[in-house]
Amino acid sequence: MTQDFKQQVIQIVTSIPSxxxxxxxxxxxLAGRPRAARAVSSILKREGDALPWHRVVAKGGRISIxxxxxxxxQIQKLxxxxxxxxxxxxxx
DNA sequence: CTCTTGACGAAAC
DNA sequence: TGTTTCGCCAAGA
Numbered sequence: 200m201t202q203d204f205k206q207q208v209i210q211i212v213t214s215i216p217s218x219x220x221x222x223x224x225x226x227x228x229l230a231g232r233p234r235a236a237r238a239v240s241s242i243l244k245r246e247g248d249a250l251p252w253h254r255v256v257a258k259g260g261r262i263s264i265x266x267x268x269x270x271x272x273q274i275q276k277l278x279x280x281x282x283x284x285x286x287x288x289x290x291x
Numbered sequence: 292c293t294c295t296t297g298a299c300g301a302a303a304c
Numbered sequence: 305t306g307t308t309t310c311g312c313c314a315a316g317a
Contacts, residue, residue, distance in 0.1 A: 201314065223299055227313090236299040238313040244298055245315075257299065264298045273298080287305090295317080304308080 204230055208242050215254040218280045220290060222258040253277055260290035 207230035215221055224236035232238070240263075243252045253276040257263035262284065264270040274284050283291040 204314085227299085232313075234300090234312050235314080236312085237297070238299090238315090240298040241296090241314050247298095252298085255298080258301090262298085266298080269298075293317105296315085297313105299312085301311095302309085304306105 204232055204235065204238070205242055205246075207231060208239055209247075209250060212243065212247065212250045212252060212255060215251055217251075217254075218282065220254045220256050220260060220277070220282070222260075223255055223263075224258050226255055254280075256290065262288035262290075 208226055211221075211226050211229050222236070223239040224233075226239045227233060227235040230239070236258075239255070243250070243255060253273040256273075262270055262273055264273055270288070274288070277284060277290070285291055
């Protein structure tokens with residue numbers, strides 16, 4: 200059960216094209232658990248190192264990571280794919 | 292099994 | 305625009 204959800208999340212995140220992004224909530228919906236947005240971030244944080252986890256952001260296109268280092272890395276990765284992030288952390 | 296921890300989200304201030 | 309509050313979910317301790 201929760202195992203299938205995890206696999207779904209991994210599959211979905213893996214399919215996100217470079218230069219594009221999706222929200223945790225939308226990933227949750229696509230994975231079949233409309234209210235598991237938080238769980239999606241939980242999964243990516245722990246075992247998303249091999250996936251394009253940086254393409255998953257908070258709803259509306261905002262960087263929600265608080266930890267400075269990681270936050271910087273995600274923004275860097277997104278910018279390297281052509282996206283523009285404002286000072287406040289919003290994808291333009 | 293209970294309690295806590297977030298890279299969430301929507302609503303209310 | 306920046307908090308705070310609360311409901312939700314997977315993982316860990």
